[in-house]
Amino acid sequence: MADEYKLVVIGAGPGGYVAAIRAAQLGIKTAVVEREYIGGVCLNWGCIPSKTLLHVTELKRTLERSKRIGLTAENVKINLEQLRRHTETTVKRLTGGVKMLLDRAGVVVIDGTASIISDREIDVISSERTTRIESENFIIATGVTPVELPMLKYDGKIVIGAREAIGIPVVPKRMLIVGAGPIGIEMATIYSSLGAKVTIVEVLDSVLPALDPDISAATAKALNKQGMEILLSSRVVSSKRSSGDIEVTIETGADSRTHAFDLALVAAGMKPNTSSLDVQKAGVQVDSAGFVVVDNHMRTAVPNIYAVGDVVGGMLLAHKASHEGIVAAEAIAGSATTADWKAVPYAVFTDPEIAGIGMTEKEAAQSNRKIKVGRFPCRASGKAVATLATEGFVKVIADADTDQILGIHILAPHAGDIIFAGTALMEMGATAEDLGRTMAVHPTLSEALMEAALNTHKRAIHIPN
Numbered sequence: 001m002a003d004e005y006k007l008v009v010i011g012a013g014p015g016g017y018v019a020a021i022r023a024a025q026l027g028i029k030t031a032v033v034e035r036e037y038i039g040g041v042c043l044n045w046g047c048i049p050s051k052t053l054l055h056v057t058e059l060k061r062t063l064e065r066s067k068r069i070g071l072t073a074e075n076v077k078i079n080l081e082q083l084r085r086h087t088e089t090t091v092k093r094l095t096g097g098v099k100m101l102l103d104r105a106g107v108v109v110i111d112g113t114a115s116i117i118s119d120r121e122i123d124v125i126s127s128e129r130t131t132r133i134e135s136e137n138f139i140i141a142t143g144v145t146p147v148e149l150p151m152l153k154y155d156g157k158i159v160i161g162a163r164e165a166i167g168i169p170v171v172p173k174r175m176l177i178v179g180a181g182p183i184g185i186e187m188a189t190i191y192s193s194l195g196a197k198v199t200i201v202e203v204l205d206s207v208l209p210a211l212d213p214d215i216s217a218a219t220a221k222a223l224n225k226q227g228m229e230i231l232l233s234s235r236v237v238s239s240k241r242s243s244g245d246i247e248v249t250i251e252t253g254a255d256s257r258t259h260a261f262d263l264a265l266v267a268a269g270m271k272p273n274t275s276s277l278d279v280q281k282a283g284v285q286v287d288s289a290g291f292v293v294v295d296n297h298m299r300t301a302v303p304n305i306y307a308v309g310d311v312v313g314g315m316l317l318a319h320k321a322s323h324e325g326i327v328a329a330e331a332i333a334g335s336a337t338t339a340d341w342k343a344v345p346y347a348v349f350t351d352p353e354i355a356g357i358g359m360t361e362k363e364a365a366q367s368n369r370k371i372k373v374g375r376f377p378c379r380a381s382g383k384a385v386a387t388l389a390t391e392g393f394v395k396v397i398a399d400a401d402t403d404q405i406l407g408i409h410i411l412a413p414h415a416g417d418i419i420f421a422g423t424a425l426m427e428m429g430a431t432a433e434d435l436g437r438t439m440a441v442h443p444t445l446s447e448a449l450m451e452a453a454l455n456t457h458k459r460a461i462h463i464p465n
Helices: 016-025 040-045 047-069 080-105 162-166 182-193 213-225 318-332 361-365 382-386 415-427 432-436 447-455
Strands: 003-010 030-034 108-111 113-116 121-125 130-140 144-146 174-178 197-201 229-231 234-241 246-252 255-261 263-266 270-272 305-307 346-348 354-358 371-377 393-399 405-411
Touching: 003 016, 003 318, 016 030, 016 080, 016 318, 030 130, 040 047, 040 080, 040 162, 047 080, 047 162, 047 182, 080 108, 130 318, 162 182, 174 182, 174 255, 182 197, 182 213, 182 346, 197 234, 213 229, 213 354, 213 361, 213 393, 213 405, 305 318, 346 415, 354 415, 361 371, 361 393, 361 405, 371 447, 382 447, 393 432, 393 447, 405 415, 405 432, 405 447, 415 432, 415 447, 432 447
Parallel strands: 003 030, 003 130, 030 108, 130 305, 174 197, 174 263, 197 229
Antiparallel strands: 113 121, 121 130, 144 270, 234 246, 246 255, 346 354, 354 405, 371 393, 393 405
16 A cells, blocks of 8 residues: 655755645645755755865965965865765754654655555665555656766766765866856865966857856856856867876867866766656646646646745756745645745855846846946955955846835855845845945945945945045
8 A cells, every 4th residue: 555645855956855845834744856966966066065175275375465464374184085074064954953843743754766556656676676656746846967068978987076076076187177167166266275276168159158247257267266267158078088187178168278287177067867857747837948837836737736945947046946846835735835036046156156136137127127326346455455355346236216226236255144134134125225225234244235226326335436
C-alpha cells in the first residue's frame, strides 16, 4: 500500500525545505523527497560555500590594501586545506540545522529520486527499493543544473563546473571561466585572489549583462584592476586536451586565437531539472526552455501540483525560492497569499559587492515613463574614505511624475545588506523622497543610499547636485 500525505515536496533546497516547514506549521501532513543533499545546491555547493571562500579571499585583499593605512601583514597566505575544512564544516553545520528543523516540524524526509506517476502518485527510487507515495498535493522544487557546452565537456578535472570549483581542487596558474554571470564572476574573484591568472569569456557585450549597465561597466573595470582579462562578445569554438592542460580556441569577432589553460570553469547558464521527473505525465506545463509554468499562487496547470524556486525560472535566487515555497504552502492551506512582490533583491559577491532591486535605468527608460536618476559615489562617504572603500556608487531610479522608486543599484562593500532598506521601501510603494528622508546611521555606507535618493531631487548634501 502506498504511503499517503496531504503534501509531498519534491526537492529539499531553499524552496523545498522552507515549503515543507511552513506546511507543517500549518498542520499539513508533509513529506519531502530529496535525491542527494538536504539544503540543495545553495547550502551544499552554491551560496554558502562560495560565500565562505569569498569571505576569506576578501580578508586577504583587505589586508593587502591596508598597507596604505599602516596595517602591515607580511606574506599573507591562505592555507587551502584549512579553508576546505572550514567550508565543509560550515556546510555540515547548516545542512544539519535544516535536517533538525524538518524533524522538529514533523516533516518526513524520504531519500530517493522522484518520478511522477499521476497527479496523485509518485514513485521514489532509491538504491534499495522503489516506494509508491500518494499525496493530495505536490510541490515541485527540483531546481536547475548547469548547462554543458559541447565544445568544452566536463571531465571534473581540467574542465569543471561550479560544484567542483567550490572544492578548489587546485589553484591553477592559468584559468578560463566561460560565462560572466554571477557564478562566473564570483568564481573569478575567488581564484584570482588565490593567485590564478583568470581569463573570462562572455558571449554578450558586458559582464553581468542582466544588471544595470553602469554596474556592469564599473564591475568590469574593477575586475581588470584586480588583474583579470575579460573577453567580451567572444565565444569558445573548440578545445583540445593536451598533457596537463587544455587548449581552447576563442573567437572574438573575426579574430580567432588559441590559448592554453590549466583549468576551465564552465558557468554558461542553467537548465531546469524537469525531464527526469517526467512532469508532463501529470499534465504539468513547461515553457520552451523546460521551466514549469505557474500562476501567482505557484500553482501549475494541475490544481493540486505547485512548483517553486529555480525550476519555475525568472531570477534564480535562493531567497526568492524560499518565499515562493511559503506562498505555495499557504495556498495549499487555503490562504490567498500570492507571489506578487514589487521588489526582489539580488546580490553578487564581487569586490566591491553588488546588489540591486527593480528596474535598471535602461528598462525604466523603455517603460514609457519619464524617469529621474540619483547617484552618490562612495568616495564622498566618510565611512568609505576611512575604510578604503571608495570604489563604487549607489544609484536610485524614480518615476519623474510620481517619484515612486523604480530601481536601486549598489556597488559597494556590504551592498547585499544595505539593499534591504530599499527592498522594504519599494515593497511598500515608497518614493525617492521617502528614502531620502529615512535616517541612515552616520558614519555608515548606508548613507550613500539616502544621499542617492536625495540626489534624484538635486538635494544631496555631500556632493554637488
